Amino acid sequence: MQAKFPPFDVKSPQAIREQLEKLLPVSHFFVYEQVTKLGQEMDIPALLVGGIVRDLLLGRQNLDLDFVTLSFSHPLAEQLLEYFEEQPGLTEIKLLKHDAFGTARLDVAFLDGTKLHIDLATARYEHYSQPGALPTVDIDPPSTLEEDLKRRDFTINALALSPTEGLVDPYGGLEDLREGWLRILHPRSFIDDPTRLVRGCRFAARFGYKFDPDTEKHLREAVSGLGKLTAERRRNELTLILAEVAPDRGMQILNKYDLLSQIHPLLKWDSEVEQDFLRIKQGEHKVRPYERFVIYLATLCAHLLPVQAEKVVTELRYSHEAAKIPPQVSRLKHEVLPKLNTQLANSQLYALLHEFDPEALEIAAILAPDKAPLLRHYLDKVTPLKPQLGGDYLKELGLKPGKQFKRILDQLRDSVLDGKLVSREAEAAFLQKLAKDILD
Numbered sequence: 055m056q057a058k059f060p061p062f063d064v065k066s067p068q069a070i071r072e073q074l075e076k077l078l079p080v081s082h083f084f085v086y087e088q089v090t091k092l093g094q095e096m097d098i099p100a101l102l103v104g105g106i107v108r109d110l111l112l113g114r115q116n117l118d119l120d121f122v123t124l125s126f127s128h129p130l131a132e133q134l135l136e137y138f139e140e141q142p143g144l145t146e147i148k149l150l151k152h153d154a155f156g157t158a159r160l161d162v163a164f165l166d167g168t169k170l171h172i173d174l175a176t177a178r179y180e181h182y183s184q185p186g187a188l189p190t191v192d193i194d195p196p197s198t199l200e201e202d203l204k205r206r207d208f209t210i211n212a213l214a215l216s217p218t219e220g221l222v223d224p225y226g227g228l229e230d231l232r233e234g235w236l237r238i239l240h241p242r243s244f245i246d247d248p249t250r251l252v253r254g255c256r257f258a259a260r261f262g263y264k265f266d267p268d269t270e271k272h273l274r275e276a277v278s279g280l281g282k283l284t285a286e287r288r289r290n291e292l293t294l295i296l297a298e299v300a301p302d303r304g305m306q307i308l309n310k311y312d313l314l315s316q317i318h319p320l321l322k323w324d325s326e327v328e329q330d331f332l333r334i335k336q337g338e339h340k341v342r343p344y345e346r347f348v349i350y351l352a353t354l355c356a357h358l359l360p361v362q363a364e365k366v367v368t369e370l371r372y373s374h375e376a377a378k379i380p381p382q383v384s385r386l387k388h389e390v391l392p393k394l395n396t397q398l399a400n401s402q403l404y405a406l407l408h409e410f411d412p413e414a415l416e417i418a419a420i421l422a423p424d425k426a427p428l429l430r431h432y433l434d435k436v437t438p439l440k441p442q443l444g445g446d447y448l449k450e451l452g453l454k455p456g457k458q459f460k461r462i463l464d465q466l467r468d469s470v471l472d473g474k475l476v477s478r479e480a481e482a483a484f485l486q487k488l489a490k491d492i493l494d
């Protein structure tokens with residue numbers, strides 16, 4: 055017999071409360087209780103909605119406290135602000151309100167360092183003036199809960215938790231969760247909001263779900279809409295899917311529906327890229343703390359020429375921090391690694407590798423196991439070697455900064471790297487001789 059899913063009564067507010075208490079950290083549960091209690095007292099019912107409800111049913115932790123309120127959310131947000139300000143265990147309480155959208159966001163920090171935010175969104179209708187445009191929001195008057203849920207992406211995300219009635223599920227989200235279906239709520243969903251094409255692939259990859267046949271048909275018809283979105287919106291979706299636990303599965307599904315090339319026409323997925331994703335999955339922990347998506351973006355870009363990699367990150371408007379690594383990995387793979395061999399002296403390794411960030415070198419080491427020992431040697435043994443003397447000492451010897459000055463310092467560094475100078479005295483003697491030759 056199949057286990058009951060979920061293993062608690064979804065119509066019992068008490069059972070739901072217990073699940074929340076089990077899955078949420080104490081701070082989040084405390085905040086949840088205050089929001090729903092005050093909401094009831096003020097007759098502004100506040101229901102948890104979206105991903106956190108889906109994940110609660112799946113028994114997964116989700117810390118996004120997203121509430122929908124059945125009348126204008128701001129009075130509740132203001133009361134919560136007052137209440138939290140009186141609590142001795144809370145600090146840094148901030149409230150941000152958006153009048154036209156009827157949304158409010160409260161940021162709170164606990165004395166133990168936990169930070170969290172609470173989103174309160176007035177139940178709304180949304181209209182799309184044209185495909186892919188951002189929606190126009192209508193909260194005056196607030197919509198019904200059913201209307202608010204209907205504007206959402208998939209049935210599994212169109213669920214709400216009422217503190218008095220338990221699960222609210224007008225579109226069969228629980229059944230789809232149980233059966234593993236991704237189902238849109240109306241035929242125009244992907245046309246209105248093409249980011250949902252990628253979101254769908256992301257959920258399919260994360261949960262191992264499938265698009266229901268009708269949804270899949272609409273998805274295939276809407277594919278070209280993704281390429282028409284702004285670069286920022288395409289980039290955000292790519293970043294999210296690359297940051298998932300199994301980005302390879304996400305890429306596979308995106309590619310299956312020709313969506314990867316809609317994100318950027320140069321991006322491609324084939325068995326070689328897949329192999330590299332699997333290599334990285336095994337070794338990503340070795341790359342110094344860096345946002346995971348950058349590592350996978352670099353892996354995608356390693357299969358493009360350096361100019362193409364540069365084009366992808368620039369055109370998708372990645373931040374400087376994220377954009378610098380992928381083209382470096384491409385250059386390493388295509389231009390530099392082929393030149394590496396065990397005959398090279400440390401100074402020659404330095405000449406080839408010093409301009410690259412350590413993260414790019416770590417990624418290259420995972421992607422090219424045959425070159426990994428040399429890259430490891432460079433990272434672990436060569437980069438810590440530094441001359442003890444420098445420009446100041448040269449100035450003391452009477453030299454002025456300039457081209458020759460720099461050449462001498464380069465010679466000093468190379469000699470230290472190659473183990474020819476192993477003490478401060480040896481470095482001093484080396485510099486004195488070179489300086490003398492110039493000054494004489």
Ligand code: CTP
Nearest residue numbers: 104105106118205206207208211212247249250
């Ligand atoms: N949503 C939507 N269409 C979008 C984005 C969001 O309908 N393009 C709705 C969904 O109901 C979603 C909720 O807004 O559940 C919150 O969005 P978000 O936080 O982006 O998604 P989650 O479902 O929480 O997914 P994740 O677990 O990846 O955070």
